[in-house]
Amino acid sequence: MRRQKKFYAWGYADEDLTPEEIRPWEAEIAQRYGLSGFDVKAPPRADEIVLRKSRVDVPSALQAMVRTDHLTRLEHSYGKAGFDTLRMFMRSVPNPPDAVAFPESEEDIVKVLDWCDRIGAKAIPYGGGSSVVKGIEPSAAFDKVVTISTRHMDKVLEVDPVSHAARIQGGIYGPAIEDALRNTPFTMRHYMQAYRCSTLGGWIATRSGGHYATLYTHIDDFVESTRVVTPEGTLETRRLPGSGAGPSPDRMFIGSEGILGIITEAWVRLRKKPTFRASASVRFRDFHAGADAVRDITQAGLYPANCRLLEAREALPGIPWDNEEAVLVLAFESPDHPLDAWMKRALEICAAHGGVADESDDDENAHRSGAAGAWRNKFIRAPHYGEHAVARGILSSTFETSMTWERTRDFQTKITKIARDTIKAVTGREGTVTCRFTHVYPDGPCLYFTFGGVFDPKKDALAQFMEVLSTCTAATVEHGGTTTHHHAVGRFHRPFYDRQRPELFARALRGAKRELDPKGMMNPGVLIDP
Numbered sequence: 203m204r205r206q207k208k209f210y211a212w213g214y215a216d217e218d219l220t221p222e223e224i225r226p227w228e229a230e231i232a233q234r235y236g237l238s239g240f241d242v243k244a245p246p247r248a249d250e251i252v253l254r255k256s257r258v259d260v261p262s263a264l265q266a267m268v269r270t271d272h273l274t275r276l277e278h279s280y281g282k283a284g285f286d287t288l289r290m291f292m293r294s295v296p297n298p299p300d301a302v303a304f305p306e307s308e309e310d311i312v313k314v315l316d317w318c319d320r321i322g323a324k325a326i327p328y329g330g331g332s333s334v335v336k337g338i339e340p341s342a343a344f345d346k347v348v349t350i351s352t353r354h355m356d357k358v359l360e361v362d363p364v365s366h367a368a369r370i371q372g373g374i375y376g377p378a379i380e381d382a383l384r385n386t387p388f389t390m391r392h393y394m395q396a397y398r399c400s401t402l403g404g405w406i407a408t409r410s411g412g413h414y415a416t417l418y419t420h421i422d423d424f425v426e427s428t429r430v431v432t433p434e435g436t437l438e439t440r441r442l443p444g445s446g447a448g449p450s451p452d453r454m455f456i457g458s459e460g461i462l463g464i465i466t467e468a469w470v471r472l473r474k475k476p477t478f479r480a481s482a483s484v485r486f487r488d489f490h491a492g493a494d495a496v497r498d499i500t501q502a503g504l505y506p507a508n509c510r511l512l513e514a515r516e517a518l519p520g521i522p523w524d525n526e527e528a529v530l531v532l533a534f535e536s537p538d539h540p541l542d543a544w545m546k547r548a549l550e551i552c553a554a555h556g557g558v559a560d561e562s563d564d565d566e567n568a569h570r571s572g573a574a575g576a577w578r579n580k581f582i583r584a585p586h587y588g589e590h591a592v593a594r595g596i597l598s599s600t601f602e603t604s605m606t607w608e609r610t611r612d613f614q615t616k617i618t619k620i621a622r623d624t625i626k627a628v629t630g631r632e633g634t635v636t637c638r639f640t641h642v643y644p645d646g647p648c649l650y651f652t653f654g655g656v657f658d659p660k661k662d663a664l665a666q667f668m669e670v671l672s673t674c675t676a677a678t679v680e681h682g683g684t685t686t687h688h689h690a691v692g693r694f695h696r697p698f699y700d701r702q703r704p705e706l707f708a709r710a711l712r713g714a715k716r717e718l719d720p721k722g723m724m725n726p727g728v729l730i731d732p
């Protein structure tokens with residue numbers, strides 16, 4: 203039987219944080235924001251949320267694969283951002299899809315798209331529903347909307363052991379890919395944070411950023427070819443290790459966010475499972491010293507698999523909030539050779555910037571112990587805290603961007619100040635803002651900001667949430683960054699993306715959409731307007 207996901211928050215319905223996890227977190231939050239206790243709201247039950255009646259009649263030929271029941275429509279109404287969970291806690295879902303289709307083949311998808319065309323419905327491709335940018339959320343402007351879930355198209359179809367690649371269906375979740383590869387020497391290793399509940403098709407459609415902090419940062423680097431069903435027909439690109447034949451058709455679909463068609467399959471590049479690992483964590487007196495070391499490591503051509511620079515108070519338990527230290531979680535991995543020389547050189551670079559390596563991190567399993575292990579556990583469990591923050595009236599969210607090194611320090615300082623000032627202005631109290639580098643390049647880092655605060659109980663919580671997040675995101679674009687490094691554009695980032703991308707490019711994209719989707723039925727409002 204299919205494991206039921208929580209309709210209102212991250213994760214599965216049968217899992218939650220333990221009291222041992224909640225208690226110290228609650229105490230830390232209370233201390234951080236000067237609170238004496240919490241009024242904890244209960245999570246919503248599905249029957250507490252009223253949905254508008256479905257506006258479509260499903261034809262008998264499609265009834266086996268299209269559902270209109272309450273829970274299915276509710277589950278497919280929002281993604282998994284903090285503001286989605288908050289709206290679920292407010293029991294507010296004004297624009298659910300009218301129906302959700304579960305095709306099992308490309309022929310099924312064609313039938314569903316034909317039906318949408320006949321009844322004038324908009325179609326929203328849906329993978330794992332982990333979007334944090336309103337990518338799968340129906341707009342109030344749609345007369346009818348059918349969400350198309352790829353969840354039954356979930357197989358690894360073929361493995362090419364010579365070229366190290368696999369043909370995989372778009373609706374497969376991350377863990378199922380690695381399960382299918384278990385008896386092979388290969389791994390895909392695209393361990394992004396939502397890996398458990400997101401799909402290959404979703405990763406490609408959103409240009410997801412994964413496990414590797416350098417070199418193969420985005421899904422782009424894994425995709426060898428794609429197969430896409432569009433309203434105008436199906437197309438498949440040629441499997442090639444590289445090609446200079448004009449603009450790449452794969453690149454057009456990577457990041458297309460469901461506006462051109464449904465990615466049903468892709469050939470993706472695999473790697474041999476790593477058998478050699480070297481891990482370390484290095485402490486710096488402050489974030490800027492760590493940033494200088496990270497820049498030198500990437501520019502030395504060392505390319506570690508993991509190179510995440512974090513504020514120590516965010517990464518490690520028990521660090522006081524006024525501590526300015528930073529910690530670098532560093533790892534090299536290879537299926538072929540020992541990595542001591544790489545690690546030795548990286549640590550020399552760190553030492554030159556005052557970095558002190560943690561001595562407990564000198565064994566093969568260091569990535570699971572010490573500072574690296576503490577951060578790894580936090581990274582895996584962090585998404586579960588979102589609903590508990592909402593239940594306690596705590597504002598908490600993230601935004602991410604990138605910047606070239608020569609402007610990084612100034613940019614980070616400005617954005618941090620804007621975020622702090624905005625939280626204070628909106629909620630009336632001091633908040634917290636931290637920054638980490640999740641992916642790093644020779645010419646600059648991805649800056650990933652996490653902010654927190656306490657909602658003003660006298661004001662609308664959703665309005666406060668959106669004002670803080672929008673002001674911070676707008677600031678990243680205004681000061682020269684990107685509206686998103688790997689969270690996609692969706693409907694939430696659209697106004698900021700509009701300011702960032704050249705208008706002539708928007709016209710070219712609109713032209714491509716008109717050719718593939720002449721009636722504008724695929725996920726309108728995302729990326730461009732028709």
Ligand SMILES: Cc1cc2nc3c(=O)[nH]c(=O)nc-3n(C[C@H](O)[C@H](O)[C@H](O)COP(=O)(O)OP(=O)(O)OC[C@H]3O[C@@H](n4cnc5c(N)ncnc54)[C@H](O)[C@@H]3O)c2cc1C
Pocket residue numbers: 212281282283326327328329330331332333334337338352372373393394395396399400401402403404405406407408409410411412458459460461463464465466585688689690692725728
């Ligand atoms: C806790 C958490 C952590 C996250 N961490 C990361 C992270 O580390 N890195 C990262 O990149 N993102 C992260 N995200 C964001 C999100 O997981 C990614 O955007 C992910 O790639 C979405 O995949 P999905 O299958 O859930 O797609 P969905 O959320 O279902 O859809 C996302 C978009 O892709 C389109 N789409 C989905 N499937 C297809 C398809 N087969 N064909 C065409 N279009 C399609 C949808 O229409 C929508 O526009 C995180 C989200 C959460 C909630």
